[in-house]
Amino acid sequence: MDKKEVLYRMMLIREMEHKIESLFSQGLLRGTTHCCIGQEAVPVALSYLLNIDHDYLCSGHRAHGLSMMMTMKPETLLGEIMGKSYGMAKGLGGSQHVYFKNYFTNGITGGMATVATGIAFALKEDKGDAISVVDFGDGAMNEGYVLEAFNLAAEMKLPVLYILENNGYAMSTPVETANPFVVFEARVKGFALPYTRVKASDFDNLYEVLARAVKAVRETREPQFVEVLTHRFCGHSKSDKRAYIPKERDDYWHEHDCIKSVAKQLSEADVKEVEESVATEIDRVYEYCTTH
Amino acid sequence: METYKESIISGLERLLADPKCFLLGEDIADPYGGAYTLTKGMSAKFPGKIINTPMSEQGFTGLGVGMALAGYKPMIEIMFGDFSTLIMDQILNHASKFVEGFEKKLHLVVRDPMGGYRGYGATHSQSLEKLYVGLPNIAVISPSVLHEPGDLLVKAMGLGVPVIFAENKLDYTRKMFKAEKIADAFDMQYHGGDFPIAEVTFPDEDAEITIVSYGGLISPLLQLMYDIYMEEEVAVRLLDVSSLSPMDFELLQSLLKDCKKVLTVEEGHIPFGIGDTVISQMVQRGMTAKFKTIGAKQHIIGTSKEAEALALPQMDEIKDVILSW
Numbered sequence: 001m002d003k004k005e006v007l008y009r010m011m012l013i014r015e016m017e018h019k020i021e022s023l024f025s026q027g028l029l030r031g032t033t034h035c036c037i038g039q040e041a042v043p044v045a046l047s048y049l050l051n052i053d054h055d056y057l058c059s060g061h062r063a064h065g066l067s068m069m070m071t072m073k074p075e076t077l078l079g080e081i082m083g084k085s086y087g088m089a090k091g092l093g094g095s096q097h098v099y100f101k102n103y104f105t106n107g108i109t110g111g112m113a114t115v116a117t118g119i120a121f122a123l124k125e126d127k128g129d130a131i132s133v134v135d136f137g138d139g140a141m142n143e144g145y146v147l148e149a150f151n152l153a154a155e156m157k158l159p160v161l162y163i164l165e166n167n168g169y170a171m172s173t174p175v176e177t178a179n180p181f182v183v184f185e186a187r188v189k190g191f192a193l194p195y196t197r198v199k200a201s202d203f204d205n206l207y208e209v210l211a212r213a214v215k216a217v218r219e220t221r222e223p224q225f226v227e228v229l230t231h232r233f234c235g236h237s238k239s240d241k242r243a244y245i246p247k248e249r250d251d252y253w254h255e256h257d258c259i260k261s262v263a264k265q266l267s268e269a270d271v272k273e274v275e276e277s278v279a280t281e282i283d284r285v286y287e288y289c290t291t292h
Numbered sequence: 293m294e295t296y297k298e299s300i301i302s303g304l305e306r307l308l309a310d311p312k313c314f315l316l317g318e319d320i321a322d323p324y325g326g327a328y329t330l331t332k333g334m335s336a337k338f339p340g341k342i343i344n345t346p347m348s349e350q351g352f353t354g355l356g357v358g359m360a361l362a363g364y365k366p367m368i369e370i371m372f373g374d375f376s377t378l379i380m381d382q383i384l385n386h387a388s389k390f391v392e393g394f395e396k397k398l399h400l401v402v403r404d405p406m407g408g409y410r411g412y413g414a415t416h417s418q419s420l421e422k423l424y425v426g427l428p429n430i431a432v433i434s435p436s437v438l439h440e441p442g443d444l445l446v447k448a449m450g451l452g453v454p455v456i457f458a459e460n461k462l463d464y465t466r467k468m469f470k471a472e473k474i475a476d477a478f479d480m481q482y483h484g485g486d487f488p489i490a491e492v493t494f495p496d497e498d499a500e501i502t503i504v505s506y507g508g509l510i511s512p513l514l515q516l517m518y519d520i521y522m523e524e525e526v527a528v529r530l531l532d533v534s535s536l537s538p539m540d541f542e543l544l545q546s547l548l549k550d551c552k553k554v555l556t557v558e559e560g561h562i563p564f565g566i567g568d569t570v571i572s573q574m575v576q577r578g579m580t581a582k583f584k585t586i587g588a589k590q591h592i593i594g595t596s597k598e599a600e601a602l603a604l605p606q607m608d609e610i611k612d613v614i615l616s617w
Contacts, residue, residue: 092392122363145381148354
């Protein structure tokens with residue numbers, strides 16, 4: 001794996017998200033948006049692990065990173081948010097409702113975990129080696145049909161990989177407040193789903209864990225669950241000032257930023273080169289979307 | 293087919309012959325064979341395709357949505373239509389959005405047995421199809437003893453949008469109308485395409501009142517029409533709409549254009565019912581007839597016969613309306 005390319009993908013997501021936030025704050029974009037600044041590791045890892053012509057991937061409202069990683073054409077994401085006909089959903093879906101090949105997102109928290117489980121049913125019947133992957137947040141862990149989906153996947157032994165990106169907050173509600181008597185590990189193991197927890201701070205380690213889970217689902221045709229501990233440096237949505245996030249938590253994750261874990265493996269010159277090519281790409285995408 | 297139930301079974305079996313089609317629901321596999329024994333024996337006939345699920349309506353409906361998104365043709369059985377409240381998010385906020393948003397044809401039929409008059413009480417007797425009408429990319433189909441339910445079921449799977457297929461529990465015990473003795477007294481005509489409007493009249497009689505209805509009330513309404521004709525020599529005409537949403541209002545208008553009095557009858561609660569929309573659409577098209585709606589009254593559907601009668605439309609009451617109007 002070319003680490004310069006990994007860094008490029010992570011920084012592309014982050015800088016594109018900064019651009020999108022900035023365009024929203026200037027009042028240049030319509031509607032709402034949910035950025036994933038700080039949560040770039042999972043989308044980038046999945047960009048290496050899935051073939052979206054073959055495998056299926058579902059996600060929810062916070063999916064810009066995945067969208068860019070699946071299409072590798074950021075103008076189709078920004079264009080979508082700008083309502084352009086060349087957007088991922090022809091301008092109909094905006095930030096939350098997009099698709100590309102076998103990749104689908106929707107704006108209802110947790111709902112796609114259920115849909116992805118159904119896709120896994122179909123893939124099991126197909127008797128090939130394609131798998132269904134779904135990425136969701138800690139807020140989804142309290143939606144009834146998500147828990148129903150876990151039970152169904154375990155009972156029917158379906159080839160689905162559940163990825164929980166636990167960023168600590170369901171909008172503004174801390175995980176500890178929403179789940180005072182439960183840790184997710186115990187809940188997931190209660191459904192007899194094989195469970196692994198990993199921090200997003202070390203990209204290589206996260207990649208290894210997800211690679212193992214993808215391989216296990218592909219080979220066993222049975223479900224796996226990976227909880228990724230992560231952090232978002234941006235608000236839940238465009239208007240959120242993050243008053244509920246303690247400074248110490250931000251400080252910890254700035255130190256343990258997933259992007260740093262990759263950048264530190266490269267020379268300063270390489271990092272600078274990546275930064276420059278990301279900046280050029282963001283300019284190109286913005287230019288394209290404002291002139292097309 | 294001779295009976296409504298045989299017709300549904302035939303439709304299920306025709307669909308299940310497709311390798312991509314599965315039936316998911318509670319207690320549908322053998323030996324139980326479904327709450328209405330519609331799927332009895334099918335587990336052996338279609339191995340691996342009659343999927344017994346845990347009691348997770350939202351979950352297994354979502355399973356169906358995912359299967360449809362991956363190109364499969366799932367049928368979901370909801371044991372009592374009352375429970376279709378549980379699945380609304382998957383149908384409305386997922387499946388229906390994918391049709392247009394993802395430009396995907398979704399082949400997904402939810403079989404949803406509605407209806408009361410059986411003493412099952414407030415949560416096992418409702419007719420909730422009105423919750424799903426008027427929404428883009430959701431079809432609501434309601435068969436009756438006048439429309440072969442099995443044929444409509446097969447056609448519903450071809451629509452490419454999620455379908456609420458509102459069967460009726462009492463109809464499971466009934467013959468198709470053409471097999472009934474009194475059918476000979478009537479003329480029957482079908483108008484429209486795959487999901488027609490059935491028109492039932494008495495030969496050589498002009499009816500002052502036309503009833504517009506659908507579903508499980510069609511059978512008792514036809515008996516009532518027969519009785520009133522024989523006893524009171526009053527001829528009433530019936531239009532039975534099989535596609536509630538989308539509804540072919542143009543066709544309905546053409547069938548209603550010379551009517552003086554239009555009575556809509558439905559088992560679900562009114563106001564804000566199917567009949568209200570039919571009347572509104574006719575009035576907006578310039579129709580000047582007199583209109584009345586009959587439906588369930590604003591009570592929960594009680595369990596005793598008397599309590600049930602407080603809510604659900606009664607044939608005596610419909611007879612009085614017809615004769616005194």
